[in-house]
Amino acid sequence: MTQSVVDFDIEFRNVVKTFGSVRAVNGISFQIPKGSFYSFLGPSGCGKTSSLRLIGGFEQPDGGEIYIAGESVAQIPSYQRHVNMVFQYYALFPHMNVARNVGYGLRQQRPKLLPDEIDKRVKDALALVRLSGYENRRSWELSGGQQQRVALARALINKPTVLLLDEPLAALDRKLRKDMQIELKTLQREVGITFVFVTHDQEEALSMSDRIAVMRDGKIVQEGSPTELYNHPVDRYVAGFIGQSNFIPGEVVEVGERVTVRTPLGVMLSAPGSKDAKPLVEKAKAVVAVRPERIGLWREGEAGGQSGFKGRVSQVTFLGDQTEYHVETEEVGHLLVKLSSGNAGFGGGDSVVAYWNQTAGLALLDD
Amino acid sequence: MGANDYMRDPISSLLKNYATLLYIFLYAPIALVVLFSFNSGNYAADLQGFSFRWYGETWRDPFVLEAFGNSIFIATTSATLATIFGTLAALALQNVRGWLRTVYDSLIYIAIIIPGIVIGIATLIFFVQFFGWLNPILQNLFGPTAPRLNLGMPTIIAAHALFTMSIVLVIVRSRIAGMDRSLIEASSDLYATPFNTFWQVTLPQLFPAIMAGFLLAFTFSFDDFIVAFFVAGPNTTLPIYVFSSIRRGVTPKINTIATVTLIVSLSFLFITQNLLTRSNARARTPDKE
Numbered sequence: 334m335t336q337s338v339v340d341f342d343i344e345f346r347n348v349v350k351t352f353g354s355v356r357a358v359n360g361i362s363f364q365i366p367k368g369s370f371y372s373f374l375g376p377s378g379c380g381k382t383s384s385l386r387l388i389g390g391f392e393q394p395d396g397g398e399i400y401i402a403g404e405s406v407a408q409i410p411s412y413q414r415h416v417n418m419v420f421q422y423y424a425l426f427p428h429m430n431v432a433r434n435v436g437y438g439l440r441q442q443r444p445k446l447l448p449d450e451i452d453k454r455v456k457d458a459l460a461l462v463r464l465s466g467y468e469n470r471r472s473w474e475l476s477g478g479q480q481q482r483v484a485l486a487r488a489l490i491n492k493p494t495v496l497l498l499d500e501p502l503a504a505l506d507r508k509l510r511k512d513m514q515i516e517l518k519t520l521q522r523e524v525g526i527t528f529v530f531v532t533h534d535q536e537e538a539l540s541m542s543d544r545i546a547v548m549r550d551g552k553i554v555q556e557g558s559p560t561e562l563y564n565h566p567v568d569r570y571v572a573g574f575i576g577q578s579n580f581i582p583g584e585v586v587e588v589g590e591r592v593t594v595r596t597p598l599g600v601m602l603s604a605p606g607s608k609d610a611k612p613l614v615e616k617a618k619a620v621v622a623v624r625p626e627r628i629g630l631w632r633e634g635e636a637g638g639q640s641g642f643k644g645r646v647s648q649v650t651f652l653g654d655q656t657e658y659h660v661e662t663e664e665v666g667h668l669l670v671k672l673s674s675g676n677a678g679f680g681g682g683d684s685v686v687a688y689w690n691q692t693a694g695l696a697l698l699d700d
Numbered sequence: 701m702g703a704n705d706y707m708r709d710p711i712s713s714l715l716k717n718y719a720t721l722l723y724i725f726l727y728a729p730i731a732l733v734v735l736f737s738f739n740s741g742n743y744a745a746d747l748q749g750f751s752f753r754w755y756g757e758t759w760r761d762p763f764v765l766e767a768f769g770n771s772i773f774i775a776t777t778s779a780t781l782a783t784i785f786g787t788l789a790a791l792a793l794q795n796v797r798g799w800l801r802t803v804y805d806s807l808i809y810i811a812i813i814i815p816g817i818v819i820g821i822a823t824l825i826f827f828v829q830f831f832g833w834l835n836p837i838l839q840n841l842f843g844p845t846a847p848r849l850n851l852g853m854p855t856i857i858a859a860h861a862l863f864t865m866s867i868v869l870v871i872v873r874s875r876i877a878g879m880d881r882s883l884i885e886a887s888s889d890l891y892a893t894p895f896n897t898f899w900q901v902t903l904p905q906l907f908p909a910i911m912a913g914f915l916l917a918f919t920f921s922f923d924d925f926i927v928a929f930f931v932a933g934p935n936t937t938l939p940i941y942v943f944s945s946i947r948r949g950v951t952p953k954i955n956t957i958a959t960v961t962l963i964v965s966l967s968f969l970f971i972t973q974n975l976l977t978r979s980n981a982r983a984r985t986p987d988k989e
């Protein structure tokens with residue numbers, strides 16, 4: 334038991350944080366393994382920042398316990414917690430140059446560090462974020478990307494147990510954001526520090542994280558690795574948030590090895606339930622979720638023995654390697670289909686048959 | 701509609717002329733004072749030629765010098781006191797919320813808009829009453845050699861510090877309100893104790909506003925006639941000197957004093973403005989989501 338506690342850098346047990354009548358964090362529990370890249374993912378207002386601020390010590394929980402490196406931090410103020418934060422808008426000190434910003438944490442140490450030691454570590458930290466030679470710049474002279482790297486260096490120089498990052502990429506433009514995603518991930522591997530990352534961008538979370546906690550209304554809906562979340566979402570919310578999905582609503586009529594769902598038009602669809610979700614029961618409102626890339630298209634008449642849903646291509650979007658087809662079917666409504674561009678060749682207005690393997694869909698609780 | 705249509709529009713051309721007139725009306729007297737301070741003639745209103753003669757005369761006048769010295773001393777001391785107490789009050793008010801905050805805020809603004817004459821009379825009455833009560837006690841305690849408290853420089857300083865304090869408070873408080881809270885959190889995040897955060901982040905962030913408050917308080921005290929007139933006792937400040945010598949007729953010296961005062965005040969206001977806009981621009985936080 335003691336062993337397992339120390340394997341986690343952060344642990345929340347039933348933590349609650351309220352602001353007036355708003356339950357920003359509504360009883361969440363999770364454990365963040367040492368050295369991992371852990372993300373909180375969810376739409377704006379779901380409590381991600383509040384969770385992070387609870388770890389940093391900028392908010393005090395109204396209930397539950399928080400452990401950092403196995404120790405309860407209930408009585409420990411933010412300046413004594415060995416975690417550091419990269420603030421959403423960086424919060425660089427405007428009255429200090431880059432070097433003094435980066436060395437700020439080291440200058441607070443008692444007994445005092447030698448100035449030479451601080452200078453050397455500042456230099457190293459700036460080299461780590463590829464900003465050597467920027468020591469004497471003022472923060473407002475730097476671009477957004479550079480400011481962010483200063484903020485990173487300022488946090489990492491203290492070798493914290495955990496680095497907290499609150500939507501650090503949101504303020505950057507798209508191209509820079511992509512570069513920084515890779516850079517952050519590389520940096521995390523290099524320094525081996527646990528990163529706790531907050532984002533509302535699922536793509537960002539999927540591409541960088543070892544584990545993701547999907548949040549909604551102050552609660553964690555599902556927690557797992559990116560592939561687990563993608564392949565086994567527990568409900569419609571997660572399936573819709575992680576990647577794209579077609580949702581075909583209906584009612585559960587039979588639960589066996591597969592779940593059978595009847596749509597309002599009487600179409601029977603069969604799909605496995607999600608292995609991480611609570612089992613569905615008969616008569617429950619459910620959706621069959623099908624990823625757009627798991628659906629195949631045939632030209633009408635060429636489908637051979639396959640049975641599928643007849644429809645008409647209403648829109649074609651070329652994405653480069655892939656092509657997106659919007660297909661209007663009579664039986665299951667609108668479908669989004671993604672095919673690799675090589676086997677494409679359908680045009681708007683074409684009559685097609687959409688087909689997916691019964692194991693390609695997922696029967697999920699609708700909410 | 702081109703620029704010409706605009707020019708021919710009778711209402712806007714009327715307004716334009718009106719604005720020109722208004723500025724002439726406002727600034728012509730001041731320009732005249734400055735102009736006449738360089739007069740080489742013997743009379744204030746009789747322009748003879750250009751010279752610095754009267755600046756020299758003024759500078760050698762012991763009464764002017766004494767009044768000037770008093771004014772500088774009073775302005776510096778009262779502005780320093782006002783800055784210290786105003787800043788402390790602004791910091792303390794940070795933690796006051798709700799209706800109490802509204803009450804405090806209103807009281808501060810009322811203190812600023814109360815006419816000088818009311819402050820003058822009120823402080824005069826207060827000092828007279830206070831000294832009338834305190835002096836007998838001091839006599840009883842220390843006998844006839846006890847110091848007698850009276851109106852004079854300290855009372856001017858006290859009165860000025862009192863009414864300029866609210867100016868400092870308002871300036872510093874608006875800076876605190878505009879300050880990025882995340883800077884303080886960042887400092888705490890980086891292991892600075894609350895005390896160190898105050899010295900290393902809060903105070904430097906507020907410094908331009910504190911300086912601006914000091915300069916404004918200085919200017920107000922330096923220019924003030926009304927309040928000083930009530931509580932000055934036997935002491936003379938520059939505005940009081942000007943007032944009393946005008947009763948003997950406007951001399952060219954008055955013009956030079958006015959010009960110097962004008963330059964000091966304007967440059968202080970200019971620096972203040974600069975301090976505030978520059979620091980605000982740097983401290984600006986990007987819009988949150």
Ligand SMILES: Nc1ncnc2c1ncn2[C@@H]1O[C@H](COP(=O)(O)OP(=O)(O)O)[C@@H](O)[C@H]1O
Pocket residue numbers: 352353355356357375376377378379380381382383384
């Ligand atoms: N300091 C605060 N005062 C009042 N309400 C707050 C405060 N901080 C957050 N909230 C509320 O708590 C909820 C969660 O906020 P937040 O944690 O910032 O969400 P996220 O970071 O996921 O967008 C929101 O409804 C927000 O309005």
Ligand SMILES: [Mg+2]
Pocket residue numbers: 378381382383500
């Ligand atoms: Mg947030």
